[in-house]
Amino acid sequence: DGGITQSPKYLFRKEGQNVTLSCEQNLNHDAMYWYRQDPGQGLRLIYYSQIVNDFQKGDIAEGYSVSREKKESFPLTVTSAQKNPTAFYLCASSPDRVLTEAFFGQGTRLTVV
Amino acid sequence: GQQLNQSPQSMFIQEGEDVSMNCTSSSIFNTWLWYKQDPGEGPVLLIALYKAGELTSNGRLTAQFGITRKDSFLNISASIPSDVGIYFCAGQLGGAQKLVFGQGTRLTINP
Numbered sequence: 515d516g517g518i519t520q521s522p523k524y525l526f527r528k529e530g531q532n533v534t535l536s537c538e539q540n541l542n543h544d545a546m547y548w549y550r551q552d553p554g555q556g557l558r559l560i561y562y563s564q565i566v567n568d569f570q571k572g573d574i575a576e577g578y579s580v581s582r583e584k585k586e587s588f589p590l591t592v593t594s595a596q597k598n599p600t601a602f603y604l605c606a607s608s609p610d611r612v613l614t615e616a617f618f619g620q621g622t623r624l625t626v627v
Numbered sequence: 628g629q630q631l632n633q634s635p636q637s638m639f640i641q642e643g644e645d646v647s648m649n650c651t652s653s654s655i656f657n658t659w660l661w662y663k664q665d666p667g668e669g670p671v672l673l674i675a676l677y678k679a680g681e682l683t684s685n686g687r688l689t690a691q692f693g694i695t696r697k698d699s700f701l702n703i704s705a706s707i708p709s710d711v712g713i714y715f716c717a718g719q720l721g722g723a724q725k726l727v728f729g730q731g732t733r734l735t736i737n738p
Contacts, residue, residue: 520669545724556633556715556728557670564724572725604669615660616717616726618669 517541520605520619527599527626535590535622537605546588547606547616550574557604563588592624599626633716633729640706641737648732649700650716658719659692659699660726665712673714674701703734711736 518539527533537546545564549557559572563582577596582588588607592599602623606616633650640646650659658677662670674685676692676699683690689702699718703710716729 518669547725549728554731556631556730557717558728559725562725570724602667606669615672615675617672618662621667621669623667 518605518607518617518619520603520622522622523620525622525624527624529626530594532594533592533599533624535592535603535605535624537588537590537619538586539588539607539619540586541607541609541617542585543607543617544585544610545608546582547608548572548578548580548588548590549604549606551602551604551621560590560603599624631716631718631727631729633732635732636730637733637735639735639737642706642708644706646703646706646710646734647700648714648716649698650718650729651698652718652727653697654720655696656699656718657696657721659690660717660719661688661690661699661701662715662717663712664715664731670715706734706736708736708738710734 521536547562548560551557558574560578561580563569569582579591604621605619608616631650631652660675661673664670674683674690679696680694681692687704713731713733715731717726
């Protein structure tokens with residue numbers, strides 16, 4: 515079945531360590547997005563990519579990095595520079611570069627201790 | 628970043644009641660989307676709206692794209708227990724390649 519797969523579902527890391535969250539889609543979507551969700555809040559955009567080998571910063575990009583080497587994959591690295599990394603991270607994709615509808619993965623809950 | 632004001636923040640209703648929630652902004656949007664999120668899961672798209680004044684239904688859900696393009700509402704009729712969750716509106720600003728999300732409406736249903 516087509517869809518967006520995020521892994522792992524739960525991730526624990528020690529403070530000061532970098533960690534990479536995986537996002538893969540087999541929907542042949544051009545655009546992919548990473549959002550952060552904190553308890554009781556809406557979604558905030560971290561990075562997005564409309565085409566392979568290109569990406570743009572969202573509203574809260576500091577302390578994060580991404581790559582888009584393949585159309586299907588858009589991994590997010592949470593670096594040690596991110597001051598408050600514990601959150602629920604959501605990956606999404608949309609069919610074309612002109613955003614219409616975004617479809618989300620199941621999310622990764624990152625806990626930094 | 629751009630803000631969407633979603634209200635109410637939470638609702639506590641009895642099973643069978645109708646529900647109404649809305650999102651407003653000072654900016655004009657080209658697209659409005661409504662999502663539902665269950666605990667620990669990603670949001671699921673419920674309804675997408677593309678034209679001012681558009682009224683679209685999906686089963687017991689009905690959403691409208693406001694005439695001014697600055698607001699949208701979602702109605703749920705005859706609520707059932709599985710409607711429990713957090714509902715988010717999202718809008719695409721003209722020319723922008725990203726969505727702006729509301730803060731969410733948490734729906735709780737008493738059986």
